[in-house]
Amino acid sequence: MNEKKSKKGAFIALVCVAVLLALTIVLENTLDPTKNIMLFTVLKKGAVYALVASSMNLLNGFTGLFSLGQAGFMLLGAYTYAILTIPTDTRSAVYYLYGGCAINFSLPELFGGGAAGLILGVLIALILAGCVAAAVAWLIGLPVLRLKSDYLAIATLGFAEIIRAVFQWDKLGPVTNGANALKGFPTFSSFNIKGGLRLSTFVAFLLAAVCIGVILLLINSSYGRAFKAIREDEVAAEAMGINLSRHKRLSFCISSFFAGVGGGMFAMFATQAQAKTFTTAMTYEILLIVVIGGIGSISGSCIASFLYLACSEWWLRFLDTEVVLKSGFKVPLLRNGFRMVVFSIIIMVVVLFFRKGIMGDKELPDLFRARKNAKVKGGEGNG
Amino acid sequence: MAENILRLEDITMQFGGVVAVNDLSLHVDEGEIVALIGPNGAGKTTAFNCVTGVYEPTNGRVSLLGDVIVENHPQGKMKGQYLGENAGKYTQVVRHTPDQITQRGVARTFQNIRLFGALTVFENVLIAKHMRAKQNFLSAAFRLNAKEEKRMRDEAMALLKEQDLAQYKDEVAASLPYGLQRRLEIARALATNPKLLLLDEPAAGMNPQETQELTDFIRKIRGEYGLTIFMIEHHMDLVMQISDRIYVLDFGKLIAQGSPAQVQNDQRVIEAYLGVADDAEN
Numbered sequence: 001m002n003e004k005k006s007k008k009g010a011f012i013a014l015v016c017v018a019v020l021l022a023l024t025i026v027l028e029n030t031l032d033p034t035k036n037i038m039l040f041t042v043l044k045k046g047a048v049y050a051l052v053a054s055s056m057n058l059l060n061g062f063t064g065l066f067s068l069g070q071a072g073f074m075l076l077g078a079y080t081y082a083i084l085t086i087p088t089d090t091r092s093a094v095y096y097l098y099g100g101c102a103i104n105f106s107l108p109e110l111f112g113g114g115a116a117g118l119i120l121g122v123l124i125a126l127i128l129a130g131c132v133a134a135a136v137a138w139l140i141g142l143p144v145l146r147l148k149s150d151y152l153a154i155a156t157l158g159f160a161e162i163i164r165a166v167f168q169w170d171k172l173g174p175v176t177n178g179a180n181a182l183k184g185f186p187t188f189s190s191f192n193i194k195g196g197l198r199l200s201t202f203v204a205f206l207l208a209a210v211c212i213g214v215i216l217l218l219i220n221s222s223y224g225r226a227f228k229a230i231r232e233d234e235v236a237a238e239a240m241g242i243n244l245s246r247h248k249r250l251s252f253c254i255s256s257f258f259a260g261v262g263g264g265m266f267a268m269f270a271t272q273a274q275a276k277t278f279t280t281a282m283t284y285e286i287l288l289i290v291v292i293g294g295i296g297s298i299s300g301s302c303i304a305s306f307l308y309l310a311c312s313e314w315w316l317r318f319l320d321t322e323v324v325l326k327s328g329f330k331v332p333l334l335r336n337g338f339r340m341v342v343f344s345i346i347i348m349v350v351v352l353f354f355r356k357g358i359m360g361d362k363e364l365p366d367l368f369r370a371r372k373n374a375k376v377k378g379g380e381g382n383g
Numbered sequence: 384m385a386e387n388i389l390r391l392e393d394i395t396m397q398f399g400g401v402v403a404v405n406d407l408s409l410h411v412d413e414g415e416i417v418a419l420i421g422p423n424g425a426g427k428t429t430a431f432n433c434v435t436g437v438y439e440p441t442n443g444r445v446s447l448l449g450d451v452i453v454e455n456h457p458q459g460k461m462k463g464q465y466l467g468e469n470a471g472k473y474t475q476v477v478r479h480t481p482d483q484i485t486q487r488g489v490a491r492t493f494q495n496i497r498l499f500g501a502l503t504v505f506e507n508v509l510i511a512k513h514m515r516a517k518q519n520f521l522s523a524a525f526r527l528n529a530k531e532e533k534r535m536r537d538e539a540m541a542l543l544k545e546q547d548l549a550q551y552k553d554e555v556a557a558s559l560p561y562g563l564q565r566r567l568e569i570a571r572a573l574a575t576n577p578k579l580l581l582l583d584e585p586a587a588g589m590n591p592q593e594t595q596e597l598t599d600f601i602r603k604i605r606g607e608y609g610l611t612i613f614m615i616e617h618h619m620d621l622v623m624q625i626s627d628r629i630y631v632l633d634f635g636k637l638i639a640q641g642s643p644a645q646v647q648n649d650q651r652v653i654e655a656y657l658g659v660a661d662d663a664e665n
Contacts (some may be wrong), residue, residue: 041614083400112463216522221523222513229510232499239435239493241514241575333521354414 011085016364017209026073026207028198038138038314043201044188045313046306047067047208048265050099060287061296062219063251064231066153068283069137072160074134076277077129081184083175083260084125084272088186095177102174108186122186126207126264129222133260134253136163141208142251145245155278161208164328167275175299207265211258216298218254227251235341285312292350293357307358316342361368387446388413388579388611389434389489394443395467396429396635403429404440405635411579416605416612418622420646420656427615428494430632431581435491436481444477446449447487447579447642476607486514490577492568494584494615500557503504504548504567505658507556508539511574530664539574545607546570562593566600573608582614586621594618623647631655 024043033040052070059065086094091299093102108121144155166172168179176182188200218224226247229237238244267273289308293300319339323331350357389411394451404426411417419427431437433453434445441461445453454477479487479502499507505610514534522528543549548570556567565585572580585601586594592623598621605612616622621645622629623645631646639646646652 131636217526218520218524219525221520222509222516222518222535223523225506225510226513228506229499229503232501233497235437235481236493236497236499237510238437238481239485239497240511241482241490243482244482254520267578276450326608 004237006072009186009363009368012282012365012368013363016371017213018338021202021205021209021219024201025197028201033198033200039316040100041199042306042309042314044204045266047204047307048200048262048269049286049289050206050302050305051211051265052259053286053293053305054215054298055255055262057257057290057293057295057298057301058219058227058258059251060290061294062224062229062231063248066149067156067255068153068280068287069156069160069256070259070286071142071257071278071280072156072163073133073137074263074266074282075160075163075167075275076133077126077260078170078267078278079176079182079263079275080129080132080187080260081125081264082267083130086182087184087238093175094182094184097178097180098172098173101177113206116245118186118190122190122268126261127361130257130260130265138249139258145248145252157283160278160280164275164278176275179275181272182267183272185267185270185273188243189227189271204265204269207261211261212298212302215254215258219298220287223247223250246361265355288347291357293345294359294361295357296361297363299360299364300357300362303358311346312339312343344373384398387615388448390444390446391430392444392446393467393469393472393610394427394430394433394445395441395465395469396433396438397441397461397466398462400464400466401636403488404433404632406452406467406469406573407632407635407637408442409630409637409640411611412611413580413611414605414609415627416601416614416625418626418629419613419632420613420617420622422627424634425632426635427632428534428633431491431583431615433491434484435581436479436484439478441465442469442473444473447484448488450487451475452479452484452487453477482514485575485577488576488578489581490572490575490579491581491585491587492572494587496561496564496568497567498556498564498571500555502556503553504556504559505539505543505552507537507571508542508574511571512539514575542570546573553596561588565589565597569600569604573604577610579611579613582612584615584617586616586618589618591620597621601625 005108028040031039039258053072056070059067083103086101086106087105088104088109091104095101106121108117108127111120113116140159144152144159147155167176170178172178188204191203192197193199219227224243226237229240229242230244230247235242263278270277285308289304290301293304293310316339319334319342320336322336323334387410391407391409395402396408407430412474414463419430421427429438433440434450440453440455442456442465444451454473455475456473456546457470470505474492499510516531516535518528518531523532526532527594529651540549540552543552546566548567549562551563556564559567569582569585582601589597601612602625612621626643628641629646630637631649631652639652641649
């Protein structure tokens with residue numbers, strides 16, 4: 001009975017995602033992207049952040065490990081992706097300060113260029129981006145995962161800062177281009193077919209959807225249950241035969257893998273990769289999305305990611321511009337920076353009064369089910 | 384005589400200068416129900432924690448079915464602080480984490496119930512099946528081994544049915560009434576397919592009727608699952624009815640052992656424990 005229900009829930013979710021994906025194609029090809037820059041920025045960045053927030057939720061919400069290293073792993077992913085995909089003939093221009101790049105191949109070209117080369121190259125670069133992040137996470141995890149709660153957060157935060165500093169190190173210039181940006185690699189826009197369909201938003205959504213789907217599958221598997229058991233009670237989980245260190249490391253590595261992929265996608269979105277963008281503030285943004293969406297809810301993270309980005313990048317922009325009415329009355333408070341004040345207040349209100357976030361620990365299909373149950377119960381009451 | 388399923392030799396657990404368990408030696412034979420009793424703070428739960436790998440004893444050895452699972456001798460700072468008498472007797476160091484000991488067939492419950500509160504009853508039991516599942520995270524995530532998952536679910540469901548918990552399977556564990564939470568905790572321990580079940584105060588907080596039900600329940604699961612049971616308990620009714628043998632701890636030291644009748648008539652036990660406990664409980 002329950003399994004049937006969960007299958008039905010999964011089916012509904014799949015249909016929703018398919019509709020959403022179709023919608024992005026329709027939207028991007030009916031609206032003019034140059035006139036709706038904000039909308040498409042929010043959609044693409046939202047998809048990337050949804051993935052990264054989901055990966056953070058896997059660790060913080062499902063395994064109960066409070067880690068703040070997400071920006072560090074995104075940075076690793078972004079750089080790996082960029083270094084592997086910059087076309088060889090533009091490398092000397094990008095790395096002009098260091099007299100060219102130490103690595104002289106480009107995955108899309110290795111796969112023969114063209115559309116197939118682009119798709120394969122980007123896919124493999126993204127997977128490798130995740131692998132690099134996961135490998136580093138494995139190493140970092142050896143000492144760091146022995147720590148608990150706040151101490152783990154501090155250690156991972158420190159790690160992210162160190163990574164950022166290392167990638168700006170001049171001596172690594174031939175690989176990382178020092179403090180300068182890496183650019184010229186394939187972006188989401190590279191997937192727009194010339195004179196045909198515009199697919200950039202669709203690609204962002206598709207990649208994010210597939211990755212989030214994998215995260216969801218994992219959470220609903222036996223391993224996901226083990227992660228939740230660790231979150232609920234470490235001592236009891238261990239008494240149930242769950243190897244704590246192995247499962248914590250696994251969760252940390254998988255979360256970092258998807259943060260790495262998300263980092264690669266962020267580079268695709270931003271059209272450049274530069275270490276200084278992956279700050280602690282970015283981790284906090286993602287943490288905020290996780291909290292607003294609900295700790296322990298992947299669909300919450302996805303919804304919150306779009307909401308958050310729409311607010312911060314788009315809907316609240318007007319607060320930053322001074323408005324002088326015709327009568328010469330200058331509207332008070334509206335000036336550059338006021339947006340962040342309002343935003344901070346909204347966040348405080350959310351944290352104080354809606355601590356469970358939008359979804360709590362429920363997923364979208366749970367909501368349909370809850371309503372059905374309520375109806376059944378209501379019916380019984382009437383009878 | 385049946386084989387010693389569990390054997391503790393000279394277990395000493397010292398926290399700094401405090402000796403929580405002092406040279407405890409005992410054995411539990413296959414199929415027995417053995418109780419460990421003693422006043423509060425006597426070191427009973429500490430002894431359990433030494434067996435299950437939560438603590439590493441300062442000195443002594445624990446063996447399970449003849450295999451040494453825990454062995455230690457005073458090391459480092461402890462060398463100077465060690466207050467026991469068997470300093471040179473044990474030379475190896477054998478450590479196992481709690482999960483490894485569970486995999487070897489020792490399951491336990493906790494004094495303060497430790498269920499996975501936010502998860503459902505079914506999930507609580509299902510988690511115990513995770514350790515023996517033949518899968519890795521990729522095959523689990525991509526559902527490559529659906530048979531294994533189905534087997535786990537079927538086994539967990541069968542166990543819930545056996546324990547009369549099936550009707551609560553979708554309830555959140557924390558929302559269950561206290562008595563059911565206790566039963567669920569035992570069911571969850573049984574789901575790890577143990578040979579030896581350690582129960583830490585299973586009747587804590589239960590009224591006489593519930594205690595009686597628990598007594599029957601423990602007897603029943605011993606028969607049905609071929610278990611050996613080693614338990615800590617304060618309810619004398621339960622202990623005296625059910626135990627084949629009893630060990631009495633006081634201030635970390637074993638002060639008496641034997642059949643319920645022997646222990647009941649032991650002057651030292653009466654002084655240390657029974658007299659006081661009877662007054663307090665009746």
